[in-house]
Amino acid sequence: MKQTLLILFLCCWGGVLLKGQSITSVVPSQNPVRGGEVLTVNISGSGTNFSAGSANYIAAIFGSTSVHGIVDLNTVTNTNMDVTFYVPCGVCGNADLSVTTPANGQMTYANAFSVSCGxxxxxxxxxxxxxxxxxxxxxxxxxxxxxxxxxxxxxxxxxxxxxxxxxxxxxxxxxxxxxxxxxxxxxxxxxxxxxxxxxxxxxxxxxxxxxxxxxGNTGQITMVNPDTITPGQTLPITISGTGVNFQQGSLLVYFRKSNGQRFYATASNVSANSVTVNYTTPNYMCGGSYDVCVEQTPNTCPVCFEDGLYVNAQNVPAVITNVTSSPSPAQGGQSLVLNISGTGIDFTQGSSMYFMLRNTVTGAGVGSSFSAPISTNEVMAYFNSMPYDCGNYDLEVYVPNTCSNNILTYNNAVTVSSTLNPVLYSVYPYPSPTAGQLRLRLSGANIDFTQGSSMLSVRLVSPTTGTVLTGSNIIPSNFSNSIATVDFTPSVNDCGYYNLEVMNVPVGCGGTTTVGYHRLVGVNIRHCASNAPSSLTTHSGGNNNSIVSKVNDGLDGLEGENDLQILDATDVGSNGLLVQVFPNPMDEETTILVEAEEQKVLNFALYDVLGQQVKQVEFNSNERLQVNRENLPAGMYIYRILDATGNPLHVGKLEMK
CATH class of the missing domain: 2.60.40.10 (Immunoglobulins)
Structure with missing residues (x-):
């Protein structure tokens, strides 16, 4: 009997352990479609969690081109969803499907559908x-x-x-x-x-x-003399032809490279069948053959002599020498700035130059949104949104006016290490069903709270004492996966303020991160222990709409119904100080820490019950001040935090045992 139960147990758990997440089918509603058309496909999976909806990222990869898909939120279940692709022009062939979810990471499905090539x-x-x-x-x-x-x-x-x-x-x-x-x-x-x-x-x-x-026009250029020049040289060049009349209208003379680059010259001596230009060859003119062209008035048919002029020049090789990215590593879906340096390149060419990042494995590419030259040899290139394909990206620079290859490559210029940017928007109290329990409501983006405690963990960490309160019972909202409630069970010894952290949050590419909340969470338990801070006030900014947390030990008579009190910024003044006194009551010494947006000179003044000043110490904000008891008797004292001119900024109570 025991052996049978053991076998059943191992089979069940073996099935769970062997269960993976994968795409099982992709069914196009039209097949095939053409570039420029719309395709809606149904994607089915096994062991998947598609319910994150818009937080999922779906891409169809056609060789070097990646096409983003839009999820129909009305069709999403854990194992099924409809996705629409707007197939761009010029894209055709078989498409591999890439599906990235917060819970499952990246999954692929080869040859999901095809697009016809006209x-x-x-x-x-x-x-x-x-x-x-x-x-x-x-x-x-x-x-x-x-x-x-x-x-x-x-x-x-x-x-x-x-x-x-x-x-x-x-x-x-x-x-x-x-x-x-x-x-x-x-x-x-x-x-x-x-x-x-x-x-x-x-x-x-x-x-x-x-x-x-x-x-059309049968006129032609028959001779260019001389037909060879050197950069930096100034000399007359005579151009002769038949079937032409250069004396009709104004003339436009230019030398044209095979890549379309033109160097213009000014006519100085014109007859019916010939024209002479006094030309100074630019030092940056690349070596090689040039077509010699004459237009009788601009925008008319040019008469050209193919390879009529040869330039003796030492070609300077164009090379990208260094690339730095910000941020580094890059993140899928987020913007990126590249600082690019090189030699043999004129980055001031502006819009004629183009920058492309291409994934070394999938070929997914993204072009720069704009570029800003810093100097001839340095430029900043801006990318609005990086692809969601993880891995290394090569930089391709399209430089039309160089003396060598028009496409320059810098290998492994950028690494995309994550595809999601999880953030916490807000934290606020929520009614708790159990006395003495703290329940917080968390709202965020790119965090799939349906994973619960099997993946995520939530905690409160005191920045001063290191005390950790571990959250339990993560309860996802039934209408949005980015909202959940978390329970804490603090004791009276846990009064104070805390940083809130959500750990093990997937960011794609197989990685996880810890997401912190940018404001402090104040825990206010009735009848706090004596070592709790006497007063703590924080706020997030200077406007009256900022959220404020306040912790109080009851000295001012406030007895909050909730474990967490959220007050408006107008209730706490405008000095922007966060004051900590610990321990309080004190034995031989206590620590004063005043946090401010910028460092300033302050004074700590201590008064006895008769109002007599018994101690004053100058210190700086954002630095710890150790206050020794010395020979002061036990009892209650009043302390003040003053600015450099003596104006009071904060008043509190300090008890000595």
Whole structure:
């Protein structure tokens, strides 16, 4: 019989110990969807605690992109919830699901759902000439063109000149093909155009680069002399061409790098077929080949000579040398500031420079919200909200105007060590069913009180004596997991003020923390022991709406009904002092501690029952003062705390045994 019971006991507890938390299924309401669309999925789990609701963090990870999900609070149970994703443009493929809860930490589910990748596959015809009106057919996959003229929005764009071509009509097409009528106006620039399509009601653009060529202006540059220069050098450069007339309108001359960077020159001698510029090559001009371009009046079609000028320059390698983060380590969902230093980089380029942090494992990335250059070699980059994926992040810096790689990487620049920021908003008394018991109501965020004492522990800690009151019976609220009541059973020896702490609070990434309350909690038991502080007054700030806790030993006749008294700031004056006298009554010595928002010179004055001053000592606030009895007889004394000019700030009673 004993063996049977033992086997049953081990089986039951073994089942409990082997039970883990995991995602068991993800059921999309639409499958597949496209970038720019909305997807709602139902997530089921085993051994999970989803009831934290909005405190849960759900992300769909598409390679290097992480998409945040929004929890439908009306559907949440411990093992089930609906989550909506707004799939951004350009995101497609299979998504891995990451679910982080305060109770369970981070859980993953591979290939949870997929997003279709729209693609243009052909444009026919792909060449047109100036003045021509032609019908162009566009085909693709996963396009959802539908039928009719409202099925898609199509246009052609030349990134080199910034020119657009808009179809005159959209005759319509099938799901994956459409035809458009295109009129190429006179004066259209010669060049390659990207074909850009917004299929159906989708807000995402699908692009086929260099898909359509326009044969326009036939003028060309035939010679650049000299065709090689050195940074710092000043010399005339003559540009000659055919089929051009440089004397028509004003001229814009520039040298263009393959990355789009331009260096402008001023024309000094112009004829129909040639132009001369006196050019001083900047010292920071990178080495390599440049296109030589001339525009007859700005924003007209440029005439360019590809690789017409070569710059002899010693390329200075661009390197990120140091990155410091604040705070360090970083926290998921919270803002972050990076101080970035480097060489061979001009950080004053401003908005043309971009900063990205990318998780080294999941690829989840976040871009900077803005940057503030400190010097040419130093910049501050600001990130509004870090991803919730734990681990190390590499810094990627996109620098268009450098002489080397445009993307610079600094490995392991940032570490995200937590994904939740638990805080306590308020602590206040709550009716207790048992006499002599203290019940506190706690309110906070990112703290799942449903875990109860199996995970959390709550305590009161005296900052002066070290006394610890341990809370028991954590009772979560039935309408919010961030509210709970906690019971304490103090004795008359426990009068005083305390710091409140909630320990073992999950912060994600498998870690926990201790959350403290930013105000002192005053415990006021009727008939306090004689060593309790004679008076304690605290408040959190200078406005009249601040919460105040007050502890009293009954000397002024106050007998509170509650173990914790909460008073308004207007009831305690405006000096902002926290005065402690312990022990009181005293034998041979006692300690005076006056805490203030800033250090100040004070005086401690002691008077006998006849009003005669028997002792006065100068001391500083926020420092302990030891007061010796010396030869003073037993009895009751009055003490005053005075400022440096003798004005009284606080009055209390001190008893000598």
């Amino acid at each position: 693609q243009i596959t052909s444009v026919n015809p792909n060449v047109g000439t100036v003045g021509q009106n032609l019908t162009v057919g566009i085909s693709g996959t996963n396009m959802n063109f539908g039928q009719g003229s409202n099925a898609a929005w199509v246009y052609f764009y030349d990134p080199a000149t910034g020119n657009y071509l808009f179809p005159s009509t959209n005759p319509g097409g099938t799901s994956n093909s459409i035809t458009v009528d295109v009129n190429i106006p006179q004066g259209t620039c010669n060049g390659s155009y990207d074909v850009i399509v917004y299929p159906g009601s989708n807000s995402c653009a699908i692009t086929m680069p260099n898909a359509f060529d326009v044969i």
